[in-house]
Amino acid sequence: MSTLAERAAAAAGRAETIEPTEHNGDFAGTESEPLPDLSGYVPAEGEEWADIPVHIAWLRVRRDISFIGKGDAYVENGKKKYDFRGYERTVAAFGPITLKHGVSVIPYRITPSHRDAKSGKGTPMREATTKVTWRVYGPRGDFFEMESEGESLDYADKGTAKAQTIAQRVVLLVGGLIPTGAPDSDESNIERGEAPVRPATSYLDEICDPHTSAGRLRQIHYELRSTRQLGTLVTNEVGDEEAIGDMVVRIGKERAAGGAQ
Known part of the structure; x- marks a missing residue:
């Protein structure tokens, strides 16, 4: 050439x-x-x-x-x-x-x-x-x-x-x-690694925020279930130890009841 x-x-x-x-x-x-x-x-x-x-x-x-x-x-x-x-x-x-x-x-x-x-x-x-x-x-x-x-x-x-x-x-x-x-770039292949799992404690501020919607709380519960973290013990909004999955459900019900009044 x-x-x-x-x-x-x-x-x-x-x-x-x-x-x-x-x-x-x-x-x-x-x-x-x-x-x-x-x-x-x-x-x-x-x-x-x-x-x-x-x-x-x-x-x-x-x-x-x-x-x-x-x-x-x-x-x-x-x-x-x-x-x-x-x-x-x-x-x-x-x-x-x-x-x-x-x-x-x-x-x-x-x-x-x-x-x-x-x-x-x-x-x-x-x-x-x-x-x-x-x-x-x-x-x-x-x-x-x-x-x-x-x-x-x-x-x-x-x-x-x-x-x-x-x-x-x-x-x-x-x-x-x-x-x-x-x-050609397709001649090489790189496999993606697993994405890092978001820790359960990183959700606490969002769960406790009164502006977090019920839909987002359900999404958080789904994400925690997908990563098998529903049973992770965290310190809740009143300082008690509680499984984060139970905390999400409880706060979701409290907000739903408050909105119905």
């Missing part, structure tokens, strides 16, 4: 191979295969965009790209953790080919949201989530829309830009149906 640089050169209408630049990973802590230098790309002389609808132009873009491998690697403490397809690699593939077919992918509507967060070490961070509506224009000026979301954590002021970058990578790869050549 041809390299990314060779495909980019072919898309540009050039016979020669574009010489790769030095390492140009798009995230700190990554190692990457060389990317083609597309900074000076212009459509080949005499190249004309076909007068076709946008959906046909997009199909031709997909046909010409066909594959982007996971050529970027995340490295931590000198050890590779995983491979991925970075933003720069994705744009390097789509850039010249969308130019070749007269296609533009433009952000039309951006809906950001932010919240404070912390790293695993407790360092304050800012979480940015961005939903973007993209318009894909063809050579005629007609378009269709796609949506994607990006999420990022950042210590400074780059969170929104990172989230939008991720959203762009997602829409190109997903909207382009671009395979990675990596093993």
